[in-house]
Amino acid sequence: QDVTLRVHHFLPAPAPVPANFITPWAEKVEAESDGRIAVEVYPAMQLGGAPPNLIDQVRDGIVDVVWTLPGYTPGRFPRAEIFDLPFVAADAETTSRAAWRFYEEHMQEDFADIHPIAVHVHGPGNFHMKAPAVESLEDLEGRAVRGPTRMITRLLETLGATPVGMPVPQVPESLSRNVIDGTVIPWEVTRALRVAELVDTHTEFGGDRSFYTTLFVFAMNRDSYEGLPDDLRAVIDANSGIETSAWVGRVMDEGDAPARAIAVERGNTIATIDGEELTRWQEAAEPVVASWIADMEDQGIDAQALIDSLATILAEEEAR
Amino acid sequence: MNARASRAPGPAGLFPRAEAMVGLWIGRFAGALAVLGGSVLTLVTILAVVSIIGRYASRTRWPVFDGLGPIPGDFELVSMGAGFAVFSFLAWCQFNRGHVTVDIFVSWMGPRARAALSTFTNLVLTAIVVLIAWQHGLGLHDKMRFRETTTILQIPLWWGYAGGLVGLWSFALVSAYTVWRSLNEALGAGEPDGDGI
Amino acid sequence: MSGLVIAGLFFGLLLFLIFARMPIGLAMLVCGLLGSYTIFGRWAPVFAQLKHHAFETFSSYSLSVVPLFLLMGAFAMKGGLSEALFRAAAAWLGHRRGGVAMAGVGASAGFGAICGSSLATAATMGRVALPELRKHGYSGALATGSLAAGGTLGILIPPSIILVIYAILTEQNIAKLFVAAMIPGLLAALGYMITVAITVRLNPDDAMRTPRLPLMARLKALGEIWPVVAIFVVMIGGMNMGVFTPTEGAAFGAAGTGLVAALRGKLGFAALIDCFRSTAASTGMIFFIILGAGSFNSFLAITRLPVFAADWVGGLAVAPVMVLVVILLIYLVFGCVMDSLSMILLTVPIFFPIIMTLDFGLTPEETALWFGILVLIVVEVGLITPPVGMNLFIINSMAPGVSMMQTYRGVIPFVASDIIRTGILIALPPLTLGLVWLLF
Ligand code: NA
Ligand code: NA
Numbered sequence: 001q002d003v004t005l006r007v008h009h010f011l012p013a014p015a016p017v018p019a020n021f022i023t024p025w026a027e028k029v030e031a032e033s034d035g036r037i038a039v040e041v042y043p044a045m046q047l048g049g050a051p052p053n054l055i056d057q058v059r060d061g062i063v064d065v066v067w068t069l070p071g072y073t074p075g076r077f078p079r080a081e082i083f084d085l086p087f088v089a090a091d092a093e094t095t096s097r098a099a100w101r102f103y104e105e106h107m108q109e110d111f112a113d114i115h116p117i118a119v120h121v122h123g124p125g126n127f128h129m130k131a132p133a134v135e136s137l138e139d140l141e142g143r144a145v146r147g148p149t150r151m152i153t154r155l156l157e158t159l160g161a162t163p164v165g166m167p168v169p170q171v172p173e174s175l176s177r178n179v180i181d182g183t184v185i186p187w188e189v190t191r192a193l194r195v196a197e198l199v200d201t202h203t204e205f206g207g208d209r210s211f212y213t214t215l216f217v218f219a220m221n222r223d224s225y226e227g228l229p230d231d232l233r234a235v236i237d238a239n240s241g242i243e244t245s246a247w248v249g250r251v252m253d254e255g256d257a258p259a260r261a262i263a264v265e266r267g268n269t270i271a272t273i274d275g276e277e278l279t280r281w282q283e284a285a286e287p288v289v290a291s292w293i294a295d296m297e298d299q300g301i302d303a304q305a306l307i308d309s310l311a312t313i314l315a316e317e318e319a320r
Numbered sequence: 321m322n323a324r325a326s327r328a329p330g331p332a333g334l335f336p337r338a339e340a341m342v343g344l345w346i347g348r349f350a351g352a353l354a355v356l357g358g359s360v361l362t363l364v365t366i367l368a369v370v371s372i373i374g375r376y377a378s379r380t381r382w383p384v385f386d387g388l389g390p391i392p393g394d395f396e397l398v399s400m401g402a403g404f405a406v407f408s409f410l411a412w413c414q415f416n417r418g419h420v421t422v423d424i425f426v427s428w429m430g431p432r433a434r435a436a437l438s439t440f441t442n443l444v445l446t447a448i449v450v451l452i453a454w455q456h457g458l459g460l461h462d463k464m465r466f467r468e469t470t471t472i473l474q475i476p477l478w479w480g481y482a483g484g485l486v487g488l489w490s491f492a493l494v495s496a497y498t499v500w501r502s503l504n505e506a507l508g509a510g511e512p513d514g515d516g517i
Numbered sequence: 518m519s520g521l522v523i524a525g526l527f528f529g530l531l532l533f534l535i536f537a538r539m540p541i542g543l544a545m546l547v548c549g550l551l552g553s554y555t556i557f558g559r560w561a562p563v564f565a566q567l568k569h570h571a572f573e574t575f576s577s578y579s580l581s582v583v584p585l586f587l588l589m590g591a592f593a594m595k596g597g598l599s600e601a602l603f604r605a606a607a608a609w610l611g612h613r614r615g616g617v618a619m620a621g622v623g624a625s626a627g628f629g630a631i632c633g634s635s636l637a638t639a640a641t642m643g644r645v646a647l648p649e650l651r652k653h654g655y656s657g658a659l660a661t662g663s664l665a666a667g668g669t670l671g672i673l674i675p676p677s678i679i680l681v682i683y684a685i686l687t688e689q690n691i692a693k694l695f696v697a698a699m700i701p702g703l704l705a706a707l708g709y710m711i712t713v714a715i716t717v718r719l720n721p722d723d724a725m726r727t728p729r730l731p732l733m734a735r736l737k738a739l740g741e742i743w744p745v746v747a748i749f750v751v752m753i754g755g756m757n758m759g760v761f762t763p764t765e766g767a768a769f770g771a772a773g774t775g776l777v778a779a780l781r782g783k784l785g786f787a788a789l790i791d792c793f794r795s796t797a798a799s800t801g802m803i804f805f806i807i808l809g810a811g812s813f814n815s816f817l818a819i820t821r822l823p824v825f826a827a828d829w830v831g832g833l834a835v836a837p838v839m840v841l842v843v844i845l846l847i848y849l850v851f852g853c854v855m856d857s858l859s860m861i862l863l864t865v866p867i868f869f870p871i872i873m874t875l876d877f878g879l880t881p882e883e884t885a886l887w888f889g890i891l892v893l894i895v896v897e898v899g900l901i902t903p904p905v906g907m908n909l910f911i912i913n914s915m916a917p918g919v920s921m922m923q924t925y926r927g928v929i930p931f932v933a934s935d936i937i938r939t940g941i942l943i944a945l946p947p948l949t950l951g952l953v954w955l956l957f
Contacts, residue, residue, distance in 0.1 A: 006819070040821075048566070048815035050573050056462065060565035074474065076466040142378060144390065150471050162389055165396070165471030170578075173690060179375075179762055351794060358793025361584055365775070368768035372761050395578055398764060403576025405584055406804045412794065413801025419540035420802055422905055426538045434538070441539045448546055452567050459568035484572055 001038040003232060005029075005224065008058075009067040010051040013043040015192045016255035021248045022067060022218075025239060033235045039065075059113050064224040071149030071214050077110050078299055080215045082306055083121055084151035085292060086285040089213040090318060092186075096120035096249025098314040099215060100242040105313075106306060111217070115225040117240040118218040120248040122186040123256045124210030125152075126202055129182030130175075133201035133271045137284055146171055146183040152212055155288045156184070159281070172198060184212070187263075188255030196263040205281075206274030218248065333504030346497045350411040353490055357408030364401035367391060393472035400470075400480045407487025411494040414445070431510025438502040438511060446495040453488035460485060520556070520820035527552040527816065545809030552816040566815065574808055578764060579685050584800045585767035586633035586678055589774050590641070591792035593631055593745075596778025599641045601741040602627040607649070608738035612729035615717035617653045618663040619710045621646040625667030626706040627742065629674035630749045631770060633681070635857075635900055636799065639668025639908040643915045653727060657919030659716060662927025665908040666709050666934075669897040672857075674702035675753065676770075678803070679861055679896065681763065683889045686865045689882070691763045692756045696952050697886045701894065701942055708934040716930055748773040814866050822867065830871045837875035838943065841888070844868050845895050845939065852899020857907075860896050868892075883950050890949045891942060898935045901928050 007026065011018055018041070026039035045051065047063060054068035055076070070077035071084060082088065082102075089095040096119070103111070103119045127134045127145070134140055137159060145161040147153035153163035164180050168189060174180045175198040182199055190196055205211045225236065263270065273281055289307070296303035333339070375390035391397070413419060426434060460481035468477045505511050527548045534544035553563045574580070593599065606623035610616045625642045632638050643664050650660035672679050675695035684691040730738075748770055756766040778784040784792075830840055851860055872888045873881060900908040903925040913924045942948055 042818060046818045048811050048818070049569065050577065053569050053573055056459075056565075056569055060562065060568065062562045062566050073466065073468045074471055075469040075476075142389065144375070147471075150469070150474065153472055162392070163472060164390075165393070166578075174762065176690070178760065179765075354797035355790055355793045358588070358789075358796055361588055361793075361796070362775070364581070365585060365588070365768045365771045368765050369772045372765050372769065376760065398768070399576045399578040399581055402581030402584055403572065406575040406800055407571070409584075409797035409801040410805060411801075412797040413799075413805065416798050418798040418802050419542060419805055420907075421538045421540050422535050423538055425536040437538055441543065444547065445540065445543050448543060448550075451564070452571055455564055455567035456571050459572065462568065480576060481572055484575065488571065 002036045003228065004038045004040060005064040005220075006047070007039060007041045007065040007067070008045070008047050008054060008063040009041075009043060010045050010054065011043060012192065013041075016188055016251055017067070017248060018043055020251045020254070025244070025247075029235060029239055032238065033232055037232055037235065055114075058219055058221050061221045061223055063221070065117070065218070065220045067216065067218045069148070069214060069216050071151075074150035077107075077215075078296060078301060079107050079110055079306060081149070081151045081292060082303075082310055083213055083215040084149050084155075085289055085307075086155055086212050087207070087209040087282055088307075088310065089121055089124070089210045090208060090314060091249075092121055092123045092213070092252040093246050093249040094317050095213065095314065096245045096252075097242055097317045097320075098310065099249075100245040101313045101317070102310055105309065111219065113222060114217075115220040115222050116217055117220055117236070118245040118248050120216050120218075120245045120252070121213040122216070122252045123188055123213070124205065125184050125186050125212045125214075126204050127182060127184055127211075128190060128195050128199045129201050129203070130178075131200040131269075133269045134182075134203040135271045135273070136277055137280055143181040144179070146174065146180045148185070149214055151288070151292060152184065152214065154291065155212060155285060158288050159284055168193070171195065175199060186213070186252070186256060187259040188252055189259075191255070191259035191262060196259075196266050196268060199268070201269040201271065202260075202263055203271045203273060205278065206272055207278055211273075211281075216248070218244075332508035334500065334507070336504050336508070339500050339504050342497060343501060346494055347415055350415040350490065350494050353408045353487070354412035357405035357487075360401050360408075361405040364398050364405070367394065367401070368398055393470065393475075396470040396473055396475065400475070400483075403480060404483040404487070407484040408490075410487055410491040414491060414494045414498060417498075431512075432506055432508075433510075435502050435505035435511040439499060439506055442495060442499040442502050446492060446499055449488065449492040449495050453485065453492050456481065456488055457485055521822060521825050523552060523555055524817060524820035524822040527555075531813070540805070542805035542807075542809035545806070545813040549809065549812030549814075549816040552813075553819065556816070556819050566812070570811060571808060574811055575804060579681075580804075580807070582681050582764045582767045583678055583803055584796060585764065585771050586676060586681075587637070587799050587803075588792065588796045589767065589771040590632040590634055590637035591795050592771060592774035592778050592784070593628070594637070594641045594644075595783050595788050595792055596744075596774055596781055597783055598631070598742075598745050598774065598777065599624065599628050599645050601738075602745060603642070603645045603649070605738040605742045607727075608730050608735040611727040613714075615659075615713040617646075617650055617727065618655060618659060618713045618717075621650060621664050622667040622670070622706055622709045622713065625664070625670045626674055626702070627745060629670035629672070629702070631676075631745055631752070631774065632671050633676040633678040633767075634799065635668050635671040635897065636907055636911060638671025639665060639911045640915075642667060643912045647912070647915055651916075656720070656722065656923075656927070657916060658923045658927030659713070659720075660927070661909075661912045661916050661919050661924040662929075662931055663709065663713055665901050665906070665912045665924065665928050666712075666931035668908040668912070669900055669935075670702065670706055670709075672893065672897050673698065673705045675699060676763075676767070677893065679857060679893055680889065682807075682861055683865060683892065686861070687869050687885055687889065689885050689889065693882075693886055693953050693957060694889055695753065695756065696956055697890050697949050698893065699952055700948055701890050701938070704938055704941075704948070705894075705935070708938050709931055712930045712934045744773075744777045748777075817866070826867055826871060830874070837877055840875055841872065841877075841891070841943065844872070845891060845943075848892065848895040849898060849902070852896060853902045853905060857896035857899050860899065861892070865892065877946070879946060879950075883946070883953075886953060887946050887949050891939065894935065894939050894942070898932060898939075901935075902932055903928070 022041055026041055029037055030039055052072040054066040055073055057063050058066040070080040099119045099121055141160045143161050144164050145156050146164045146166055147156050153165050156163040171183050172193050293303040371391040371394040374388045378389040460478050463478040463481055531544055531548040535541055550563055603624040606620035610619045625638055628638050675698045680694045684694050752766045752770045755761050756763055877884055900906050909924050913921055
């Protein structure tokens with residue numbers, strides 16, 4: 001082969017995205033380049049560092065490709081936080097298509113020193129809590145809930161919870177020793193972490209928008225990309241962009257159902273926030289959007305325009 | 321057993337008196353840094369205990385404990401505080417010859433030959449620590465430029481890097497001094513036994 | 518050059534540098550950086566690894582448990598908790614033949630219940646018990662040998678820094694590992710006491726007896742160890758009942774021992790400074806090795822050595838237990854010349870995936886816990902196997918007039934007891950896992 005691409009990410013190899021996207025993507029690239037590109041995948045942070053380091057590892061060329069969350073480095077990708085806002089996103093596949101278009105329109109500068117191959121979101125975020133179940137805003141009062149990113153912990157705090165910020169691998173242990181009362185994550189992740197065994201209740205949201213989601217990026221080192229011969233760069237290009245983003249989004253969506261089935265099988269309570277209660281939640285969450293817009297203004301970013309633009313793009317993708 | 325006791329009278333080597341004087345101050349400095357780190361570690365201990373009590377109290381749902389809860393962002397404060405302590409401890413460990421070595425294959429060497437070997441390893445150590453401190457400074461620059469913060473308290477990450485940078489450059493400084501110290505031991509009476517741990 | 522050859526070359530260089538007395542952390546950094554350069558062919562990515570490596574390693578929440586446990590050990594030493602333990606153990610065991618040495622082992626076990634480090638346990642108990650042993654006519658060999666072995670109880674009985682590191686490396690539950698270590702740790706203490714009893718029967722010159730104390734005096738001595746018991750119960754209980762994380766448990770223990778020492782008037786300004794400095798020296802030592810191991814392990818990962826090694830063992834046509842025994846023997850051999858922490862950091866990422874592919878009739882989690890305890894024991898044996906054993910050096914340096922050869926001779930029966938115990942634990946996994954099944 002001519003080129004070896006090292007791919008580094010933070011989840012164990014059998015998790016849905018590594019198994020159903022990263023490995024097949026690697027095999028596809030190897031095949032379409034007639035074996036001239038070799039792809040080595042290193043799961044579970046095998047090459048060292050913690051998940052927040054991934055973005056620097058790909059930027060500095062320690063590895064060639066990473067799969068990571070911009071939200072792991074709060075403050076660094078301000079525009080990407082729009083996907084963390086409450087009641088903004090739809091299902092993962094559609095929102096991931098929109099996310100790619102949003103990236104092309106608004107975030108090229110943020111990601112200027114890396115080469116994104118796909119940007120996508122996960123399925124709708126839900127609550128996974130010890131009893132009692134979260135059925136109304138009041139049920140959240142004072143309970144320690146883990147959130148993944150800056151905006152989501154702010155959302156939890158605004159809604160009355162005590163937010164705890166920790167990386168996802170620490171969740172099972174923290175649940176088992178009552179350091180947290182619960183966590184927000186999409187269904188798909190609960191399977192690998194065995195969350196259904198550690199909590200008693202789950203809370204989903206009605207309506208056509210998710211409680212929250214967050215952005216992921218599958219990106220290549222800029223020099224590794226630009227250093228490829230034209231025909232090999234064409235292979236990477238053919239496996240990048242909106243369709244590739246939609247592919248990961250679909251894998252995320254498809255991972256939700258089997259994970260939810262485990263919770264059902266265990267007899268856990270599954271509550272839904274819908275109707276008037278959902279309206280109360282949406283109103284209670286509004287200050288988070290306002291505070292984000294104010295934050296962005298401090299940095300000279302017109303956030304309201306971004307929110308409007310994303311709404312338009314998402315509506316177009318939903319209408320497709 | 322004790323080579324220091326059998327050391328030849330009168331200092332030897334490269335500016336031995338200056339080395340002793342510098343060593344005195346370097347040792348005081350590294351010791352002070354270690355005490356600073358230890359104090360921060362003690363604060364971390366107290367903070368963690370207060371946070372545990374707050375969390376436990378808030379769960380009892382007794383009215384007396386209303387408004388109590390874990391300290392917000394306690395995980396971030398504990399890791400940053402303990403991290404600062406660790407950075408501050410490295411210089412003291414090096415000054416005390418505290419790094420773990422396997423002596424068995426060099427036990428046949430005399431104290432002077434061992435000091436010569438230490439001069440070499442301390443030189444390599446100094447080079448590597450300078451490299452780490454330099455790169456850590458570049459990392460600090462990245463964190464500042466990208467305005468990264470912690471998740472809950474939104475403490476700028478570069479503050480943590482800046483604290484670490486002090487520890488790393490102090491470690492480099494002490495390492496450089498220990499090159500001089502072991503060189504003079506090699507030219508003089510050799511390396512003392514049984515230091516460190 | 519294939520990754521395997523490069524890995525082999527730099528592993529050889531690493532051993533050479535370590536045996537040439539380069540600090541272990543430094544040797545791993547040198548080999549990790551040079552090895553990565555060999556693979557990348559450029560310095561830029563190698564240097565870039567260092568930009569965030571130190572901060573990420575030192576400011577990791579799960580690793581912050583290490584300085585906290587070390588601070589706790591320093592406070593416990595200053596607070597006189599070790600002396601109280603020794604007096605209590607001597608009151609109950611001293612009148613037996615070899616009783617003072619047994620008391621040293623018992624007190625080490627008690628100290629091990631609140632201290633996570635073997636070196637701290639050996640140093641502390643050595644200071645308290647060595648003069649007593651010599652005063653009661655114990656031979657240099659038995660006195661230093663039994664205390665060096667007793668020191669390993671600091672790690673064998675939870676809490677234990679080595680287990681914390683193992684849990685981090687293998688993503689296991691620390692609380693479960695601590696529970697799994699409980700019975701093997703008590704067996705170790707019992708085994709050492711039996712070893713003392715046998716040794717003094719074979720060499721009656723090794724020890725004299727002390728008079729038996731009246732029951733009231735014994736109960737009084739027992740009453741004085743209540744702070745140790747209280748701290749241990751709250752700390753281990755809290756971690757296992759789910760009140761706090763291991764890091765918080767360590768913080769609680771450090772605060773508790775600090776408070777006891779302060780209330781006893783033993784934590785004045787000078788003593789506090791002493792505690793900080795000794796914590797600094799041992800923390801710096803451990804984290805410098807962790808830093809080096811991180812660099813070396815990233816290098817090993819890009820050579821794909823762990824993958825090749827796992828494939829190779831997977832292709833061997835021998836019983837899983839034989840693979841396990843071979844791996845443990847490798848640890849024993851390396852333990853004669855290497856430090857336990859660096860061995861864990863260097864080898865667990867290679868051996869653990871291999872063990873997890875084998876079928877011992879246990880679930881993956883049970884296998885991970887059981888292997889963790891076995892590794893813990895064999896690396897701890899390394900602390901007391903001649904010629905290089907940190908506990909042997911510490912205790913011997915505190916015993917003027919006892920030659921290193923005498924200490925080597927004195928510790929051999931205790932090493933034998935360790936090996937017998939390891940065999941029993943391999944044959945009977947429920948000894949390790951029973952309490953875990955009961956409590957979780
Ligand atoms: Na212990
Ligand atoms: Na040894």
